Amino acid sequence: MLGFHGENSESSLEKTFQNSSDSLLFKVLCQFVSCEIQESLTSTRIGLDSDAKTIQFDCPSKAGAARLLRMSNSIAFAIYGVKETLKLGFLPKLEILCNGQPFIPRLSPEKLVSDNFMSSSNVNHSISSAELADLDLDLNELYRDRDPVYITQMFDQKVLFANQSALQSNNRAAGEMVGKEITALWDDDVLSQLIGRLERDRQLWQYSYPGYRWSRDPNSRIWRRDRYMFVANYKLVEFLGSICRFCVITSAEKIQTPVF
Incomplete structure (x- = not known):
């Protein structure tokens, strides 16, 4: 010993x-x-x-x-x-x-993150300070927001920020979601349509679309994707040097048939 x-x-x-x-x-x-x-x-x-x-x-x-x-x-x-x-x-x-x-x-x-976000501009379109101010980018406050909030990189679909509600709704810890691709929670055509709309309009309010959330039964190691109909607000922004979409999910209605 x-x-x-x-x-x-x-x-x-x-x-x-x-x-x-x-x-x-x-x-x-x-x-x-x-x-x-x-x-x-x-x-x-x-x-x-x-x-x-x-x-x-x-x-x-x-x-x-x-x-x-x-x-x-x-x-x-x-x-x-x-x-x-x-x-x-x-x-x-x-x-x-x-x-x-x-x-x-x-x-x-x-302060570093907030200043970087608030001073950024879109590569193709200049986003004014007034437009960005609407996002109220206090990340601590966003983290506690009751609605799921995501900031996702457009070119590789990696999540750069997910608040507590977003993590809980997917039964995931921060390390399991932040920095990871989110394409598994999208149908290809639905994601392509969203990207096209955002590139054209730069923001979408009360946008409806089908998608998925991660789920698993208690004491089970098997993850599944549950299908939902979402309503969300989107805004195209530049965050930490990358073009991203800022998303707030305002409604999520589960579609009963699970997809494995």
């Missing part, structure tokens, strides 16, 4: 626990960032300071810290995913260090 004795053993155990926690944090964070950012993070020590409610990114060089700063908008959005996956009771701030020394002040993910 392995025993631990004295202060050195306690210190060693604490260090082992901390390294495991940091490793888990890195793995969760990588679920929500691009391969380019993942590569930049491999040489960065990442740790969660629960007391300061901060995720620290300690880079080995100023060049690495500066590169991470340029990616801070994307990392800030990923922190939302970390918060939900690890069930944190707070939204951590982002702090970039260089060899243990502060490189820049702590950044608020909420």
